[in-house]
Amino acid sequence: MRILISTDIEGVAGVVHPEQTRAGNAEYERARRWMTREANAAICGAFDGGATEVRVNDSHGTYRNLLADELDPRARLVNGKPRTLGMMGGLEADCAGVMLVGFHARAQARGVLAHTINSSAFARVWLNGQEFGEAGLYGALAGEMGVPVVFASGDDVFAEETRPLFPHCVFAVTKQAAGRHSAVSLSPQATCEAIRAGARQAMAVLGAAAPLRLELPVCARLQAQTPAHADLFCQWPALERVDGVTLEFSAASVEHAVRMLNCLSAMAAALN
Numbered sequence: 001m002r003i004l005i006s007t008d009i010e011g012v013a014g015v016v017h018p019e020q021t022r023a024g025n026a027e028y029e030r031a032r033r034w035m036t037r038e039a040n041a042a043i044c045g046a047f048d049g050g051a052t053e054v055r056v057n058d059s060h061g062t063y064r065n066l067l068a069d070e071l072d073p074r075a076r077l078v079n080g081k082p083r084t085l086g087m088m089g090g091l092e093a094d095c096a097g098v099m100l101v102g103f104h105a106r107a108q109a110r111g112v113l114a115h116t117i118n119s120s121a122f123a124r125v126w127l128n129g130q131e132f133g134e135a136g137l138y139g140a141l142a143g144e145m146g147v148p149v150v151f152a153s154g155d156d157v158f159a160e161e162t163r164p165l166f167p168h169c170v171f172a173v174t175k176q177a178a179g180r181h182s183a184v185s186l187s188p189q190a191t192c193e194a195i196r197a198g199a200r201q202a203m204a205v206l207g208a209a210a211p212l213r214l215e216l217p218v219c220a221r222l223q224a225q226t227p228a229h230a231d232l233f234c235q236w237p238a239l240e241r242v243d244g245v246t247l248e249f250s251a252a253s254v255e256h257a258v259r260m261l262n263c264l265s266a267m268a269a270a271l272n
């Protein structure tokens, strides 16, 4: 039974500031170690619960954050970018379930370091009229491939907004958001214990959990961060300008919608 663990850093216990999420400083070097330990806790929980193969993908920023030499040697590491499935890299293999570790709330929410894919590109994203953050977008991508999300960890705002999407999913809350850059956090050790227990428990719901499926084709709508971003994005003929900051496009699948968003995210760097 193969499990994919997707890891981000903003939802990791103790992480509250952008400096902790960006390479080039001591704070980040410490936070990426906490991220690796939370990944290890989920790996242990998956194996405790009966997994036979675990892939862990690095899904933050450059996709090069997890410390390979500190990772549980039973797991395989999926890292580096670009890659076609983004935060679901590694799902190409036949997986029974997905676990989301260190995830965060969607853009405009009150969660710690909340954003959707790229905070300097997108203010909001909807698929078929429903607003999604990264967990929803990538959970729907996994769902399209028949794979359910069975475990997720992050702050309380993330858990609250994500729970309705995945009714059988087991959550581990790492911290209570007190603001965008402020939280009341569990210790890294207590968090890892909760993640390991939750991931183990999640293995038992694999049979009952239903994949999140959206109607196709997907109508994707996005609110760009500024009108200048919308000017740039609508150079792509597939996108239709709705107003100063809002754009729409149709996608044959959730995968294509997510890949388009990731292309636009990369394009946004042209305005930096």
Ligand SMILES: [Zn+2]
Pocket: 008, 009, 010, 059, 060, 061
């Ligand atoms: Zn991230």
